[in-house]
Amino acid sequence: MVHARFVDEHLEEAFAVMADMVVRPAFVEIDQEREVVIEEIAMYEDSPGELIADYLTQSIFGDHPLGKSVLGTAEIIGSVSEASLRAFHSSHYTLPNMVIAAAGNVEQEQLMALAARHLDGANGEMAAAQTTEQPPAPDRAAHSSCFYEKDTQQYHVCFGGLGLPRGSEDKFTISILDSILGSTASSRLFQEVREKRGLVYSIYSFASFYSDTGLVGVYFGCRGDSMAEVSGIIADQIRSLMAGGVEEQELVRAKESAKGKIVLGMETTHSRMSRLGKLTVTGSEILDIDEIIDRVNQVTADDVMRLAREYYDPAKLTAVAIGPEADLFEESLRRFSGDEQMVVRRCN
Numbered sequence: 001m002v003h004a005r006f007v008d009e010h011l012e013e014a015f016a017v018m019a020d021m022v023v024r025p026a027f028v029e030i031d032q033e034r035e036v037v038i039e040e041i042a043m044y045e046d047s048p049g050e051l052i053a054d055y056l057t058q059s060i061f062g063d064h065p066l067g068k069s070v071l072g073t074a075e076i077i078g079s080v081s082e083a084s085l086r087a088f089h090s091s092h093y094t095l096p097n098m099v100i101a102a103a104g105n106v107e108q109e110q111l112m113a114l115a116a117r118h119l120d121g122a123n124g125e126m127a128a129a130q131t132t133e134q135p136p137a138p139d140r141a142a143h144s145s146c147f148y149e150k151d152t153q154q155y156h157v158c159f160g161g162l163g164l165p166r167g168s169e170d171k172f173t174i175s176i177l178d179s180i181l182g183s184t185a186s187s188r189l190f191q192e193v194r195e196k197r198g199l200v201y202s203i204y205s206f207a208s209f210y211s212d213t214g215l216v217g218v219y220f221g222c223r224g225d226s227m228a229e230v231s232g233i234i235a236d237q238i239r240s241l242m243a244g245g246v247e248e249q250e251l252v253r254a255k256e257s258a259k260g261k262i263v264l265g266m267e268t269t270h271s272r273m274s275r276l277g278k279l280t281v282t283g284s285e286i287l288d289i290d291e292i293i294d295r296v297n298q299v300t301a302d303d304v305m306r307l308a309r310e311y312y313d314p315a316k317l318t319a320v321a322i323g324p325e326a327d328l329f330e331e332s333l334r335r336f337s338g339d340e341q342m343v344v345r346r347c348n
Contacts, residue, residue, distance in 0.1 A: 008105040019118035048156045048322040055320040056158040060141045101277030103269040137213035145319045146347040147326040154221045155323035163214025173303040178207040179254040224328045231336040241308040246301040
């Protein structure tokens with residue numbers, strides 16, 4: 001995604017510059033930029049609270065591309081040649097693959113005229129090129145648990161599993177479930193673990209949607225002597241949702257929060273442009289605000305319970321952690337899953 005924000009009177013000039021960048025990149029200072037990316041990877045690897053998300057996707061998706069780090073590795077980045085960059089560009093940055101999205105004081109016909117004038121370099125032989133077809137997503141998690149030993153002050157833990165694809169009719173329900181469980185400050189996990197007991201600084205749940213699968217999970221970071229207790233509380237809250245323990249006021253609050261995020265998120269031209277572009281390039285359904293709010297309003301407590309049972313069962317979730325001692329994580333995992341025979345696999 002290449003994007004810019006500017007005063008509307010500069011549209012033609014800005015479009016021309018952006019089109020030139022996309023269609024005819026100079027690929028200068030490759031070695032300098034390579035070093036920047038390698039430093040970014042090093043910074044990321046020194047941040048266990050962020051690195052744990054990569055470990056979770058690796059454990060769930062295995063060798064599938066979804067299990068790979070978006071940043072790549074220092075070894076790969078260090079070996080990429082200019083020829084490789086140009087080959088990748090010529091096969092991916094083509095008109096069959098491109099979407100142009102805009103929001104603000106701009107007309108559709110104006111954009112089409114600018115595209116015809118400035119994107120002709122993406123036609124010709126490259127027009128037939130398409131991105132490589134991806135392998136089907138796995139239908140189950142690759143591993144049950146994985147511990148990465150690292151000398152950290154906190155243990156960083158993720159529980160997760162396969163979720164819903166972006167085209168699923170249940171995606172609004174799982175978003176409401178995510179809000180109730182842990183993605184907001186009024187959620188169960190934030191209130192029970194942080195506000196009432198002060199066991200963590202950071203705890204949250206998340207849900208990601210891909211073309212043919214998805215990801216759900218819970219993250220927290222805490223000291224080793226609190227890890228088993230936190231894991232047990234998370235499991236208890238999930239099992240409560242699975243048993244149908246969603247209160248009416250809780251459901252209403254989650255719906256209002258979701259609708260507020262949707263409406264407020266559409267207030268900037270950048271968010272409107274980004275939303276339109278992403279939905280179009282991924283072939284997703286484009287709903288207006290009223291349609292989205294209607295879908296949110298249709299979510300019931302029974303819907304939430306059904307998806308909690310299907311996607312959040314503690315006994316079926318993958319677990320990964322970063323910290324000094326695997327034994328403490330093993331104890332926490334047994335508390336979470338209810339399986340006293342659970343054994344943690346050491347990974348590095």
